[in-house]
Amino acid sequence: MATDSFAISLSGLELQRLTVDTIAKNIANSTKTFSNIKDVYKPLEVIASNNSNIHMNGIENISITERSIDPKRVYDPTHPYADDDGFIYKPAVDSVEEMVSLMSAVRSYQANIQALEASKKIIQWTIDMSSKS
Numbered sequence: 001m002a003t004d005s006f007a008i009s010l011s012g013l014e015l016q017r018l019t020v021d022t023i024a025k026n027i028a029n030s031t032k033t034f035s036n037i038k039d040v041y042k043p044l045e046v047i048a049s050n051n052s053n054i055h056m057n058g059i060e061n062i063s064i065t066e067r068s069i070d071p072k073r074v075y076d077p078t079h080p081y082a083d084d085d086g087f088i089y090k091p092a093v094d095s096v097e098e099m100v101s102l103m104s105a106v107r108s109y110q111a112n113i114q115a116l117e118a119s120k121k122i123i124q125w126t127i128d129m130s131s132k133s
Contacts, residue, residue: 029091
């Protein structure tokens with residue numbers, strides 16, 4: 001049981017670390033401009049799933065996928081990357097939404113650390129009690 005709680009918390013930590021890294025990448029690329037719609041940075045998201053309904057061993061599958069969202073098309077004929085019609089293309093990254101997701105991931109990361117600490121204390125308490133018997 002203790003190893004299950006460690007596995008769950010550790011997989012949660014890995015998920016949130018990957019989420020924070022992905023959000024940082026999205027934010028870092030949010031202001032880039034492109035002349036061709038095919039070259040525009042596609043925002044990423046982390047997908048987690050668990051195929052097992054019987055045993056709780058944490059998150060089994062973590063993947064990063066591109067969001068299926070169209071890039072922003074901005075009219076700016078003076079921009080050096082403007083196409084023949086005067087448009088530039090930017091990634092469809094909402095910085096506010098990304099920051100909210102970032103805060104949520106950080107809080108989840110902290111919660112997983114607290115769960116690990118609680119499991120550690122329970123195991124230590126169990127060892128202490130069994131040695132007194």
